[in-house]
Amino acid sequence: MSTTNGHTSGQTIYLGAFAHCTALQEVEICEAGAIGVDSDGKIAFIERDIGDIPAYQLRERKEGWEHAKFVQIQDQGFFFPGFIDTHIHASQYPNSGIFGKSTLLDWLNTYTFPLESSFTDLTKARRIYARVVNRTLSHGTTTACYYATVHVEATNLLSDICLSKGQRAFVGRVCMDQLSPDYYRDESTEAAIEATEACIAHVSKIDPKHHFITPIITPRFAPSCSEGCLSALGKLAKETGLPIQTHISENKSEIELVAEMFPSSKSYTDVYDKAGLLNSKTILAHAVHLTPEERALVRSRDAKISHCPASNTALTSGAAPVRVLLDEGLTVGLGTDVSGGYSPSILEEARQAILVSRHVAMVDGDAAKLSTEEALWLATRGGAKVVGLENRVGGFEVGMDWDAQMISLDVVSEDGELEDAQNKGPVDVFMWESWPDRINKWFYGGDDRNTAAVWVKGRLVHATPKYRG
Ligand SMILES: [Zn+2]
Incomplete structure (x- = not known):
């Protein structure tokens, strides 16, 4: 028996249907x-395929597993890998859905900076961070790449909360030393680096080997960082080997602003490259308007892309050409970008990826369309590659960690009621659907009510009342 943060987890055999992505276009269903x-x-x-073998016989057949406990799938459901949110602002969670008709630069000043600047209040920070971690876990997000705020104490609190609740997280203290309001910015490059180092030191204390929590170097985006600050963060990334996250090429006004502010750089991507911030551990959010040269540069550095379709539509930023990114060999995952994005659910984000790809297809042709299988790949395996955990999470393989969700689907009885009156999920299964059709019905109609239970590295981190019994 091992213990994880005081929670014991013995050997467990998970029984029932399971599904996971085995290739970009392929979902394996057992x-x-x-x-x-x-x-x-x-x-x-x-x-x-265990066929009709009773569970106890299976346990007896496996040497050393005689005392394992069983977890049986509920209703007509299936196990699915946990989702990976490659871009989410934990501090902006209370603003989900509040964006009006704003676009990126006025959205920051109207909604975002006033809220983020209030994280000097640790009681408020605790309330918000505990809620966003609970909420994302309930939607099946087992790994999240969080932006916090500039505040060291509050950022450390987010790391503590993720660790205690059992969510795998990359936690970034946001750096911004220019073009930000006087009431919310780093005083200098030195102050930004010192504060970032303090957050890295905190994670070294609570999770030295980064089993669950990894600090991530986080220049907010090029316009809010001086060249000196970007280069210092690039140097810190090199010294520590830690990952990097930032925004890129989200909105056309922002791209013009970057061109004005960094006249010696060839492009937005070049700004980060020159600063030493573009490498295989870099997560670039949005990448909506990258030029072919910029995409080639991103690829040559093996930097990764977080596609945030809900946010890109909400803030009228644009429609990222995901098919082009994939065809060119770039690594892409999904990000909710709360609160530019209105939903903390990666399932919702995957649906939005499909719909945005349809809008791209209406202009560029049918090849741009993403399939359900591809969107699920982006939500799991793609996300795992983006965060560098593709050998540990994102699918079901021997040797990988059990980061998984139990999806439960409600069955309609003869009289049109639900077979189990306790169920209140939004997806109705009539039992004539094939397994791929059931997965499609969950994909397009499901939500957190279908996520009966969630595990990270074998630890139960979320369960509905019915699952708990
Ligand atoms: Zn963002």
């Missing part, structure tokens, strides 16, 4: 599976 997870939360074996 209707009668069994997945054994060891006491460290790692997948030890996968049986793809």
Whole structure:
């Protein structure tokens, strides 16, 4: 038995249907599976078809698993890998849905900076951060890349909360030493670096090997950082080997602003490259309007892209050409970009990725359309690659961690009621649907009411009252 933050997790065999992405265009579905997870939360074996074998017999057949407990799928559901949110502003969570008709630069001044600047109040910070972690876990997000604020104490609190609630997280203290309001900015480059180092030191204390929490170097975006600050952060990234997250090429006015502010750089991408901020551990959010030269530069540095379609539509930023990005060999995941994006759900983001791809297709042709399988890939395997955890999470493979969600779908009875009166999910299954159709019905109609339980590294981190029994 091992303990994770005081929560014991023994050997467990997960029984029932499971589905996961095995290629960009492919979802593997096993209707009668069994997945054994060891006491460290790692997948030890996968049986793809156990047929009608009773559970106890399966346990007896596996040497050393005689005392394993079972978790049986509920209703007509399936296990699915946890979602990975590659771009979310934890501090902006209370503003979800509040953006009016603003676009990026006025949205920042009207809604975002006033809220973020208030995180000197740690009681308020705790309330917001605890809620956003609970909420994203309830939507099946097992890994999140968070932007916090400029405040060291509040950022450290976010790391503490993620660790105690069991969510895998990249936590970034936001750096911004220019073109920001006087009431909310770093006083100098030195102050930005010192504060970032303090947050890195805190994570070294609470999770030295970064099993769950990794600090991430976070220049807000080029316009709010001086060249000196960007270069100092690039140097810090090189010294520490830590990942980097920032925004790029989200909105046309922003791109013009970057060209004015950084006249010696060839492009927005070049600003980051010159500062040493473009490498294989860099997560670039949005990338809506990158030129072919910029995309080639991103690819040559093996930097990753977080596609945030809900936010890009809400703030009228543009429609990112995801098919082009994928065809050119770029690594893409999904980001909710709360609160530019209105929803903390990666399932909602995956739907928005599909719809945005349809709008791109109306101009560029049908090849731009993403399929359900592709959107699920972006939400899991793609996201895992973006955050550098593709060997640990995003799918079900022996040796990977059990970061998973139990999806439950409600069955309609003969009289048109639900077979289980406790269920109140939005998806109705009539039982004539094929398994791929059931997954499509969940994809387009499902929400957190269908997410019955969520595990990170084998630890149960969220469960609906019905699952808990
Ligand atoms: Zn953002």
